[in-house]
Amino acid sequence: MKHDPAKEQTLVVLKPDAVLRGVSGEIITRFEKVGLKIVAMRMLDVTKELAEKHYPVSREEWVRMMGEKTLENYEKYGISAKERHGTEDTLELGKMIREWLIEYMQESPVIAMVLEGPHACELVRKMLGHTLPLLAAPGTIRGDYAYDSSYLANKSARAIKNLVHASGTVEEAMYEIPLWFDKSHIFSYTRVEEKVMQE
Ligand code: GDP
Numbered sequence: 001m002k003h004d005p006a007k008e009q010t011l012v013v014l015k016p017d018a019v020l021r022g023v024s025g026e027i028i029t030r031f032e033k034v035g036l037k038i039v040a041m042r043m044l045d046v047t048k049e050l051a052e053k054h055y056p057v058s059r060e061e062w063v064r065m066m067g068e069k070t071l072e073n074y075e076k077y078g079i080s081a082k083e084r085h086g087t088e089d090t091l092e093l094g095k096m097i098r099e100w101l102i103e104y105m106q107e108s109p110v111i112a113m114v115l116e117g118p119h120a121c122e123l124v125r126k127m128l129g130h131t132l133p134l135l136a137a138p139g140t141i142r143g144d145y146a147y148d149s150s151y152l153a154n155k156s157a158r159a160i161k162n163l164v165h166a167s168g169t170v171e172e173a174m175y176e177i178p179l180w181f182d183k184s185h186i187f188s189y190t191r192v193e194e195k196v197m198q199e
């Protein structure tokens with residue numbers, strides 16, 4: 001199937017901190033207001049199996065990158081990764097963070113949805129802001145609703161609480177959406193402003 005940027009789909013998951021803090025509605029409203037269409041949505045308890053597939057250990061570059069960011073952060077604050085975690089290997093540190101993340105996704109129910117619209121992947125990522133809420137610009141969801149940092153998260157041996165997951169790329173979206181939604185649960189309809197905003 002050829003990818004059409006005018007009708008892109010992305011996976012968005014309101015993580016446990018968004019649900020537990022009761023800000024799900026406010027976040028969903030932002031997506032609706034920008035013109036993104038909700039074409040699938042459900043609340044669910046994430047199983048370990050789903051979390052593991054969603055954050056695949058086989059994406060080695062991504063796992064290693066989390067380890068690298070952690071080492072950089074430790075250097076900044078004069079913390080020894082070796083003393084704290086027994087290793088300075090970026091892949092090992094990345095795998096440890098991935099484990100924290102898998103635990104975290106199971107802490108409470110989450111709200112998963114598929115959003116559709118022109119350049120949906122890029123648009124949602126822009127609305128989320130930087131992965132680290134401390135660095136996310138004001139006006140973005142992560143920047144407006146949280147202040148978490150690598151320092152705080154790593155100190156408590158937990159994933160960074162940044163409220164929302166969204167597919168990073170179109171390829172990621174194509175991999176992720178079928179993990180969370182059966183094709184028959186993804187809907188098709190026209191929103192009234194599509195004519196005004198797109199034609
Ligand atoms: P995202 O696409 O912006 O969500 O970021 P990534 O795909 O790089 O990471 C997935 C999730 O792992 C993030 O949303 C955070 O919850 C968590 N995470 C990423 N990097 C770190 C880190 O360096 N330390 C900790 N504790 N958690 C991290």
Ligand code: MG
Pocket residue numbers: 166168
């Ligand atoms: Mg990501």
